[in-house]
Structure formats: structure tokens, C-alpha cells
Amino acid sequence: MEVNCEGCAGCCLDWRALAPDDADHGHERRGRYRPLDDIDNLAPVSxxxxxxxxxxxxxxxxxxxLFRIxxxxxxxxxxxxxxxxxxxxAFLVGLRKVPKPVAPFGAEPRWLPTCAFLDPATLQxxxxxxxxxxxTCSTYPGDNLALDAETECERVERAHGGERLVDGDPPAGADPVLGPGAVGAxxxxHPDAERVEGAVERLAAGEATRADHAEFVAVAAASSPGTLAVSDERYERARERALDSASWVDSAVAEWTDRADDEPPEPAAAATVEGDRGAPETPGWDD
Incomplete structure (x- = not known):
């Protein structure tokens, strides 16, 4: 497997706004399971x-x-x-997307839902x-290739040209976690549907709060592979930590969200919004 990521980051973005009008870009909303949220390219975590x-x-x-079925x-x-x-x-936990000023595929900068960890300036x-x-990120698109499923690289190629998937042979380490083995991993x-009634309604309306996400994050942290069991002690500890945590991500997300309402998209602003708050630097691309 070999991919050409420079100037792309298609797998880290919800780039439907940059897709041609006739593009079939509903791959996450086909079949039996349809996400409650309206963000593409969630990167699930274990x-x-x-x-x-x-x-x-x-x-x-x-x-x-969560999913409708x-x-x-x-x-x-x-x-x-x-x-x-x-x-x-049933639910997944994945990486958050927030509006950031990005310019993938050679396009002009615009506000797009972007992974919390993506540097808008370098797209790394x-x-x-x-x-x-x-x-999920380190092996992408290996699992897709192993399952003979279309990759985001190929969707970008189809919509914007270029060669993104240079070598489509699945890597030796590709090992998609499917079926019962994925449960708890x-x-x-969630063990208490009544406890999350409000959270699920807000997720469906696109109005979920930090506490809503923390509730599910804590259950995931307290889960064990191969079982539906959730440790009450680990859940309580994880929920408290999720609610109390603070990092450059939190403050950057808040500022990006505010800027997206009325400022022009400037990828270079990442140096202030993220870099000055302690975000790790990215190496840039070799000339």
C-alpha cells in the first residue's frame, strides 16, 4: 500500500462541499446503519x-x-x-471534527468540518x-483495501483527479475488526438507555454538549473486548476525567467555531489558534 497525501487529507475532512454536484458521496449513509450526526469520515477509536x-x-x-437502523x-x-x-x-467513539479553514485538492480555502488534530496550513x-x-488512521486505507471497499483516496481521485492511491495492495498488517470481536473494543x-435520552435527542439534532459526548466516552473507556459489560468504577472515573480535561484542542475548537461564523478562511491562522496554545507542530512536506 502506498498513498499520496500531500495537499489532500480527504480522509480527515468532511469535504462534501467540494464534491461535484453529480458525485455519489453518500457512502456513510448507505445500507442498514445511518449515523445520527451529519459529519462524514469519522475515524473510530478503540x-x-x-x-x-x-x-x-x-x-x-x-x-x-449512534445510528438509525x-x-x-x-x-x-x-x-x-x-x-x-x-x-x-450501540455507538462508536471517534475523532471530533470542527470547522477549520482548509484548502485541500488545490481548492481555494474554505471552512470545512476538519479533524481536531489536522493542521490547516500543512494538511498534516x-x-x-x-x-x-x-x-484507524495509521493503517488507513489498509482495512478498506483488505475488504475490497472503496477508499477515500479513490473518491478524491474521482472527484478531483490526481493519483492518491499509488499502490492498492492491502498491507500485511491489515486486520479489520468485524463481528463479535468488535464488541467492547x-x-x-450504553447500559442505561434512559440516562442518555436527552443526549441522543441532542445528537440527532446536532446539538450535543460536551457532557453528552463525555457520557459515551466514559462508557467506551469502561468497556472490555468481547462483552457488553461496563465497569461502574471505571465509568465514573472516566466520566469525571472527560468532563475535567482541558487541552489546546478544547480552546482551539471554541475559537475555530467562533471564527467560522464571520471570518474569511485563512489556513495560516492555525499558527495562532492552535500553535500558540501548544498544539504539536507538523513537519511540512519535502520539496
């Missing part, structure tokens, strides 16, 4: 990775995703019917190869 984010004070970079196990949570595991609301990940760099189930 329970171990959730705990690492909490250890590093980076809970603000995590969000929960047309035909399959579901549970009513408040006024929303969501996919279920064992009668419990600020946590690449660090302890919190998710396996990457796919989680």
Missing part, C-alpha cells in the same frame, strides 16, 4: 485508545456516534430509534506517530 486520550487530557477531541435490532431512546446491541444503544496530522495516533453499548 476502548484502549479512548483511555489513552483520557490519560493525555484530550477527551475534547472525541465524539460519540432500517431493519435490525433497535431500541427507542427518547424520541429516537437507534441501533442496538443486546437491547442497549499533529499527532502522527504519537501515543494517541489512532490505529470498537463498537460499544
Amino acid at each position: 476502548s484502549d485508545e479512548v483511555r489513552t486520550f483520557l490519560d493525555e487530557g484530550l477527551a475534547g477531541a472525541l465524539v460519540a456516534r 432500517d431493519d435490525g435490532p433497535s431500541v427507542a431512546v427518547g424520541g429516537v430509534e437507534v441501533a442496538a446491541l443486546g437491547g442497549r444503544p 496530522c499533529r499527532v502522527h506517530d504519537s501515543d494517541v495516533y489512532p490505529g 470498537r463498537v460499544f453499548a
Whole structure:
């Protein structure tokens, strides 16, 4: 596998606003499971990775995703019917996207939902190869290739030209976690549907709060692979840490969100909004 990422970051962005009008870009909303949220390209993380984010004070970079389901196990949570595991609301935890000024694919800068860790100026990940760099990101698009599923690289090629997927052979380490093995490791189930009625309704309305996401993050952190069991003690500790954590991500997210309302998109502003708050630097690209 070999990919050409310079000037792209398609897998780190929700770039539907840059897709041609006739592009088929609804890959995350096909089939039985449809996300409650309206953000593309969620990068899911594992329970171990959730705990690492909490250890590093980076809970603000995590969000929960629940799903509607047309035909399959579901549970009513408040006024929303969501996919279920064992009668419990099923969910993923992934990396948060926030409006940032970016210019992928040679386009003019514009505000797009962008991974909390992506440097808008270089379009590189600020946590690449660090302890919190998710396996989903480090192996992408290896799992897609192993499953013979279309990659974001190919979608970018189709919409914007160029060669992004240079070598499409799956890497030796590609090992998609599917089926029962994913339960408690990457796919989680909340043990108390009544407790999250308001949170699920707000997620469906695009109005989820930090406390809403912290609730699901804590359950993921307290989960164990291969089981629906959730440790009450680990849950309480994780929820407290998620609510109390503060990092450059939190303050940068708040400022980007404010700027996106009425300022022109300037990728260079990342030096102030993120860099001055302690965000790790990115190396840039070789000439």
C-alpha cells in the first residue's frame, strides 16, 4: 500500500462541499446503519485508545456516534430509534471534527468540518506517530483495501483527479475488526438507555454538549473486548476525567467555531489558534 497525501487529507475532512454536484458521496449513509450526526469520515477509536486520550487530557477531541437502523435490532431512546446491541444503544467513539479553514485538492480555502488534530496550513496530522495516533488512521486505507471497499483516496481521485492511491495492495498488517470481536473494543453499548435520552435527542439534532459526548466516552473507556459489560468504577472515573480535561484542542475548537461564523478562511491562522496554545507542530512536506 502506498498513498499520496500531500495537499489532500480527504480522509480527515468532511469535504462534501467540494464534491461535484453529480458525485455519489453518500457512502456513510448507505445500507442498514445511518449515523445520527451529519459529519462524514469519522475515524473510530478503540476502548484502549479512548483511555489513552483520557490519560493525555484530550477527551475534547472525541465524539460519540449512534445510528438509525432500517431493519435490525433497535431500541427507542427518547424520541429516537437507534441501533442496538443486546437491547442497549450501540455507538462508536471517534475523532471530533470542527470547522477549520482548509484548502485541500488545490481548492481555494474554505471552512470545512476538519479533524481536531489536522493542521490547516500543512494538511498534516499533529499527532502522527504519537501515543494517541489512532490505529484507524495509521493503517488507513489498509482495512478498506483488505475488504475490497472503496477508499477515500479513490473518491478524491474521482472527484478531483490526481493519483492518491499509488499502490492498492492491502498491507500485511491489515486486520479489520468485524463481528463479535468488535464488541467492547470498537463498537460499544450504553447500559442505561434512559440516562442518555436527552443526549441522543441532542445528537440527532446536532446539538450535543460536551457532557453528552463525555457520557459515551466514559462508557467506551469502561468497556472490555468481547462483552457488553461496563465497569461502574471505571465509568465514573472516566466520566469525571472527560468532563475535567482541558487541552489546546478544547480552546482551539471554541475559537475555530467562533471564527467560522464571520471570518474569511485563512489556513495560516492555525499558527495562532492552535500553535500558540501548544498544539504539536507538523513537519511540512519535502520539496
